[in-house]
Amino acid sequence: MADCAQPIGARTGIGAALVVAALIFGTLAAVVLRAEPGRGLGSADWAALRFTLIQACLSAGLSVALAVPVARALARRRFAGRRLLIALLGAPFILPVIVAILGLLQVFGRAGWISDGLALFGLEPVQIYGLHGVVLAHVFFNLPLATRLILQGWQEIPAERFRLAAQLGADARATRNLLEYPMLRRVVPGALAVIFAICLSSFAVALTLGGGPRATTIELAIYQAFRFDFDLGRAAMLSGLQLVLTGAAALVAVKVAVGEGFGTGLDRPLQRWDGNSTTSRVFDGFWILLAAAFLLLPLAAIALSGVPGLVGLKASVWTAALNSIMVATLSTALMLILALPMATAVALGRGTMIEVAGILGLAASPLVIGTGLFIVIYPIANPFALALPVTALVNAVMALPFALRILVPRAKSVVGRYGRLSMSLDMRGLPFVRRVLLPRMRAQIGFSAGLAAALSMGDLGVVALFADPEFATLPLQVYRLMGAYRMEAAAGAALLLLALSMSAFWILDRGGRWHAEA
């Protein structure tokens, strides 16, 4: 009998991790074998690399620079709606990219609210397409993330330190030097690295707001090589480049990353004795209003313009919505089938290898996996016919790292707390899983399933590679409507997509917590 006798084996989890690793490395191998050696990068490829790096640097820098004053204002002010605003900062994570882009277009676009306002003064409308549009969208998505990360840093400074600083007579500036700058030096590099890594594999944003030789990311170039030229060799070579890039960035991000604190309340009361001057109050109020407006206006725009479009939605939109629901359902099921055994195995202490397999999803790009799957499937079946299951599978692997972060701590605590009791009652294997593990993890399973379903519902990535004109998911349909300049119909479909994503998350998350005992 081993010292660490356990109520359940780790074999299934190891198997699931192997499946994930095989999928990611197998598709990579397929891509590498296909890439033609000695061909090298053309000028368009160099341009794509340059643009990818520049937009990721700008997006990360701007998001974090803006997040610092917003996080500080949120950390030291108490006001009605603060909790709601902080909760909303988590929303962009499950917000479909295409929905946000439509909203941003309505606020910042050529015919958007800001341009309309400028026209009143006889000024030129603003331009949203190109580098600054891509960066704008990335800041929209990542400013909230950066704010949450940095706010967490602020909340982690013990209240006693602020009390001590106040007792020593430190004014606002001295408090900054004593407490806040050291915290920022610790937190900011991690936030920069995470956002930089996220923006490297930007596809949907670049697809809609970028494009052209001067605003193409590598992911977009893979898509174009594949879709427009059907140049598998070039797609493969770009995939290799993308993989090196995201792999390196993910490695750096994991090294310097700070905990993200998904579910934490971030609402501990913190009394501050500095920063009570009128100037700093006005300053904080300005930043909070600015951030709230930046986040809420595009969403309000979608809600306003989507309602009229909802009435006349075409059958094709409803078919696409049905496809999206099927993709999301299948993807969520696949994610759970992979994640639950993996989380259990990690909880049993069979960690490292499985956790690495889980993190692979962060480094791998969906378009690289998609390209690889296409190369593998092409000789044996019609890849376009498999668009739905392939999209679901890739989405599941992409959601896996987030799901594991939610599931692993809980699985650890369940095994730690009830493992011995279960064994002493001879509950091992299936009875343990059915009677103890799953019921005890219900809330976390619901939360991770909700995230996976919403992410999959809103995903516009690999489906763009695989879909033929007859097939569309809802995000793809919104994109096609935008491309046809049918903006009202696009806004209606986007509102439907937003409602579907949010309901999927809400139903699963609520369902998990329904009648769940602590």
Next chain:
Amino acid sequence: MLRLENCLIENGGFSLRADLEIAPGSRIAVIGPSGAGKSTLIEALAGFRSLSKGAVYWKGKDLSKVAPGKRPIAMLFQDGNLFPHLTVAQNVGLGIHPNLRLDDAQQAKVKAALARVGLDGMGDRKPASLSGGQQSRVALARVLVQGRDLLLLDEPFAALGPALKAEMLDLVAELLAESGATLLMVSHDPSDARRIADQVVLVADGQAHPSMETAVLLDNPPPALKAYLG
């Protein structure tokens, strides 16, 4: 007879030796300074720690390779003895069948056990709606339906107040008198030992000593125990 034969239990830099015998039907208190290895000894008996050397025999059968749930042992831990998501009756029923597939006779047995510990009609409640003392009674009802030869208690009543703890120990004593099971109970409170145990195993200096009469040992404690008792 429970026999620990030349046992060596190792845990990191810590090691505990035990070479002793315990007669069936005894009530043993395991006492000693904190960190001496009382819980380690109980965990090794229950099968949660492996023996580096030696073997554990119950009625001549070697238990060393037997899985925890297959040993003739019922155990209550310091906390977390009930599953909060299962009803009281389900928690007790686990003692009969880990899969909870119970026939009518077994259901009746659960009901009777709950009545025996004073929880008649509470089978459908969840543990959270019970008081601390009632939760302990549920765990004891499960011990009752398990019907194992040995009962190991790793201070399951430590969080209860003194009066309630005494009440639980008295209930344990009654249940043991009815079933004839053997008790090994970790305690850091000598009055617990006097209340329920006829014998004491002293765990100190890396050694679980052979059992002695409770009164004899507590009235004339050896130096290690004396230092602990103060």
